[in-house]
Amino acid sequence: MDDIAGLDANGARRWDSRASEAYHRIRALIYDGSIPPDATLVEARLVRVLEMSRTPVREALHRMEAEGLLEALPRGGYAVVTLSSEDVNDLYQIRAVLEGLAAETAAARSTRVAIAQLEDLYDEMDVAVQRRDDETLIRLNRQFHRAVAAASGNRHLERMLDDIKGAFERFRTDAVADDERRRTAHAEHQALIEALKARDGARARRVAEEHVHHALSQGTRAADG
Numbered sequence: 040m041d042d043i044a045g046l047d048a049n050g051a052r053r054w055d056s057r058a059s060e061a062y063h064r065i066r067a068l069i070y071d072g073s074i075p076p077d078a079t080l081v082e083a084r085l086v087r088v089l090e091m092s093r094t095p096v097r098e099a100l101h102r103m104e105a106e107g108l109l110e111a112l113p114r115g116g117y118a119v120v121t122l123s124s125e126d127v128n129d130l131y132q133i134r135a136v137l138e139g140l141a142a143e144t145a146a147a148r149s150t151r152v153a154i155a156q157l158e159d160l161y162d163e164m165d166v167a168v169q170r171r172d173d174e175t176l177i178r179l180n181r182q183f184h185r186a187v188a189a190a191s192g193n194r195h196l197e198r199m200l201d202d203i204k205g206a207f208e209r210f211r212t213d214a215v216a217d218d219e220r221r222r223t224a225h226a227e228h229q230a231l232i233e234a235l236k237a238r239d240g241a242r243a244r245r246v247a248e249e250h251v252h253h254a255l256s257q258g259t260r261a262a263d264g
Contacts (some may be wrong), residue, residue, distance in 0.1 A: 061091055066108070068254070069119055099185035104158060105128065108206065122164040122206070128204055128255065135251035137200050138184070142231060142247035145190035146240040153190040157232050159185060164228065166219050174212065176221065183228060187247070220257045 065085060068074045085096050103109040109117040122130075145153070160183045163243055167176040184204070188197040227250040234243035 040115070055090065055095060055098065057095035057096035058102075061085075061089060061095040062102055064197055065096075065099055065103065067146075069108070070205065073078075075120065076119050076121060078119070079112065080119070081115070084238060106202065107166045119235045130203055131151055131251060131255040134203050135248045135255075136188075137203065138194065138251050139244040139248040141193070142235070143241035144193060144196070144238040145187055146235050146243040148192045148236050149190035149235055153186065154232070154236055155187050157183065157190070157235070161228055162230060164225060168225050171221070180224070187231070187235075217257065220254075223253060227253070 065074075074080065078148050080091060080100065082096055082100060085100075086093055090097060104111055104117065107120060112118055145226060160179055164170075164176060164179045164183065167179060179206075185197070185201070190196070195247075198201050227246060231243060231246045231250070234246055
């Protein structure tokens with residue numbers, strides 16, 4: 040049987056490669072601050088900035104609206120949805136559960152290659168921690184957590200984690216530049232690797248969940264000033 044128009048064989052929405060590119064590029068501009076929180080996103084302007092046609096940009100904007108990242112404005116254009124402290128707390132709670140599940144599953148499914156990749160990332164983060172190189176540390180931290188999710192072998196879980204972390208990435212980034220959090224997070228990464236190597240799913244879940252809860256506590260303090 041042919042796929043339903045716009046859906047794949049599993050019923051998931053198919054995205055044109057150009058629309059997907061537009062989506063990720065616009066999202067990156069939002070998350071890195073190039074598009075400030077109070078800016079109005081206008082389709083025509085994004086078409087010029089991205090040097091793309093209207094159709095993929097329009098599809099990307101509609102997708103972001105459906106995901107709750109953007110809201111349509113009455114007079115046209117879109118605004119970035121602002122997260123309240125309650126929203127952030129709720130997202131962290133959900134992320135803790137998903138990160139815990141990913142870690143527990145990875146403890147059973149991860150390969151030697153996957154573990155070696157995590158150890159390499161940990162070593163790179165160690166250098167960044169010593170140098171207080173937050174830009175590099177943020178990038179490596181994202182890679183580390185994506186690698187743990189990938190090691191779970193559950194692509195649906197990977198996608199859910201990627202989406203939920205993206206929703207509050209700007210909020211969390213500002214909270215990274217703190218010596219105490221750098222050291223604590225780094226130690227937690229090492230503890231997670233050790234749990235995965237030991238194939239101890241319960242411990243891996245616990246470490247991953249505590250890691251997220253500690254990030255929430257630190258992020259809340261930073262946001263409060």
